[in-house]
Amino acid sequence: MVSLRDTFKKHTGFLRGLKLSYVINNLLNADKLKHNKALYKKYGVKKSIYAPIGSKDFGYSLAGGIPWLDVPGAAGMLPHNEDFKKFSSEEQQQILHFIENGFMILKGFYKNGEIEKLNAEVERLLKEQKTGFNYTGRKIMDAYRFSDIIKNGFFNNKRLLKLLDFIMGKKTIPFQTINFIKGSEQRAHSDSIHMTTQPPGHLIATWTALEQVHQGNGPLFYYPGSHRLPYITTQEYDSGNSYFFIGKNSNKKYEDKIAETIKEFGFQKKYFHADKGDVLIWHANLIHGGEAITQKGATRKSMVAHYFCEGVICYHEISQRPALIG
Numbered sequence: 035m036v037s038l039r040d041t042f043k044k045h046t047g048f049l050r051g052l053k054l055s056y057v058i059n060n061l062l063n064a065d066k067l068k069h070n071k072a073l074y075k076k077y078g079v080k081k082s083i084y085a086p087i088g089s090k091d092f093g094y095s096l097a098g099g100i101p102w103l104d105v106p107g108a109a110g111m112l113p114h115n116e117d118f119k120k121f122s123s124e125e126q127q128q129i130l131h132f133i134e135n136g137f138m139i140l141k142g143f144y145k146n147g148e149i150e151k152l153n154a155e156v157e158r159l160l161k162e163q164k165t166g167f168n169y170t171g172r173k174i175m176d177a178y179r180f181s182d183i184i185k186n187g188f189f190n191n192k193r194l195l196k197l198l199d200f201i202m203g204k205k206t207i208p209f210q211t212i213n214f215i216k217g218s219e220q221r222a223h224s225d226s227i228h229m230t231t232q233p234p235g236h237l238i239a240t241w242t243a244l245e246q247v248h249q250g251n252g253p254l255f256y257y258p259g260s261h262r263l264p265y266i267t268t269q270e271y272d273s274g275n276s277y278f279f280i281g282k283n284s285n286k287k288y289e290d291k292i293a294e295t296i297k298e299f300g301f302q303k304k305y306f307h308a309d310k311g312d313v314l315i316w317h318a319n320l321i322h323g324g325e326a327i328t329q330k331g332a333t334r335k336s337m338v339a340h341y342f343c344e345g346v347i348c349y350h351e352i353s354q355r356p357a358l359i360g
């Protein structure tokens with residue numbers, strides 16, 4: 035007999051393409067959208083907070099300002115900034131590196147013992163079926179919801195949040211975590227198409243190595259300097275979106291567009307060959323992805339965390355959904 039769960043699974047592809055399913059989900063999560071009432075007013079968006087939303091609703095407006103470190107000349111101002119002076123000289127160098135390249139690396143940010151605790155937590159949550167892999171088969175979403183160690187030790191880590199708030203020049207809001215056991219093998223993309231803000235660029239992400247990462251187990255890759263490209267939205271490629279539907283191949287076409295852009299600008303691919311406990315922080319618009327796994331059966335335990343900023347509209351440009359926050 036076909037179970038309800040199987041029927042749902044069979045149709046999730048269709049439901050994910052139907053804007054109405056998100057509207058229903060938005061209504062069911064009204065509490066996580068209520069902050070948008072004031073924000074829509076602030077940014078002049080004249081639509082319901084439950085309705086689909088996308089870059090078309092804003093035009094190309096930068097009203098509200100771009101992040102302070104994206105403003106030309108930011109690097110020259112930093113040495114005079116009192117809060118900047120409080121970071122260690124290694125962190126200061128990395129912040130300057132972030133401005134220029136769109137990413138920074140914090141070697142040994144976490145101790146081995148902390149990482150071992152985190153790995154044990156993820157294993158326990160999987161074993162107890164408190165969490166599992168999402169539809170991609172690779173991503174464990176929001177494990178922090180079931181574990182104080184993941185939430186307080188990593189996602190909301192005070193030292194990390196202080197740094198992120200400084201980089202963004204605004205208070206950051208922890209949004210989601212993604213744990214990987216194997217490499218993602220995800221094509222090159224920028225997070226700004228998946229987690230979008232108005233004004234643009236108010237998202238930041240951290241990537242933590244939970245074991246050693248080398249060329250064989252599908253390292254994270256990235257293109258230094260690509261964060262300076264204009265933000266690519268569904269208006270810059272043929273998304274196939276219509277009034278009722280999200281284009282069936284919108285994500286693939288987006289990734290094709292990014293592949294073309296990398297070629298056109300000649301960006302150089304780099305890999306993050308990390309040690310356990312190293313953290314890489316990337317800019318909302320840095321192009322990155324997961325390299326192919328060439329060592330059969332190799333694991334690549336890692337955790338990504340995404341942070342939005344307070345006071346901006348947060349949404350998902352590909353699926354045209356407002357972000358549920360809280």
Ligand SMILES: O=C(O)CCC(=O)C(=O)O
Nearest residue numbers: 218219220254323324338
């Ligand atoms: O960890 C990876 O392989 C890539 C992760 C990624 O691209 C993302 O979370 O945006």
